[in-house]
Amino acid sequence: MLEMLVQPTSAQLREASRLSKKGTIEISPIEMPLTLFTWGSKRVMPVRLTELSINESAFDVHLNPIRASLSIGFKVLTVSDLPLGHPGAELYYAHLAQKERLAGAARTAGLGSLGLRPGDITVGRG
Structure with missing residues (x-):
């Protein structure tokens, strides 16, 4: 659980990658909890x-x-x-x-x- 406070989830990373490939998201850090x-x-x-x-x-x-x-x-x-x-x-x-x-x-x-x-x-x- 502590490790998840310093890194995004795999689902968040995959979604950001998918959106960036489509050109619908700008690359920015994922907000952590x-x-x-x-x-x-x-x-x-x-x-x-x-x-x-x-x-x-x-x-x-x-x-x-x-x-x-x-x-x-x-x-x-x-x-x-x-x-x-x-x-x-x-x-x-x-x-x-x-x-x-x-x-x-x-x-x-x-x-x-x-x-x-x-x-x-x-x-x-x-």
């Missing part, structure tokens, strides 16, 4: 996968992988990457507004909101 990275209920952002590496390290008796490690890279999509009115653009605006609220709360919060007391921090010279 909107992918959301969710890091808690208040941090949901549209992303594009830029890297996907799968290392299969253990297999069953039929050589089906049973253990794998993944490396995933992605780019957060902004309003510069998405057309006006795209659902991903609205999600980015919501993500940005939440980030602004968190930054504002951090500016006004004291050490106590981090679970620290003034005597817990010492500044030394090295």
Whole structure:
């Protein structure tokens, strides 16, 4: 499923090829499904996968992988990457507004909101 986020389906590629041969489509990238990275209920952002590496390290008796490690890279999509009115653009605006609220709360919060007391921090010279 993860691999399908970084490449179009065979049906999409065949249809694009068929239409381009007929001259009824201009060659342009096929739009991939909107992918959301969710890091808690208040941090949901549209992303594009830029890297996907799968290392299969253990297999069953039929050589089906049973253990794998993944490396995933992605780019957060902004309003510069998405057309006006795209659902991903609205999600980015919501993500940005939440980030602004968190930054504002951090500016006004004291050490106590981090679970620290003034005597817990010492500044030394090295």
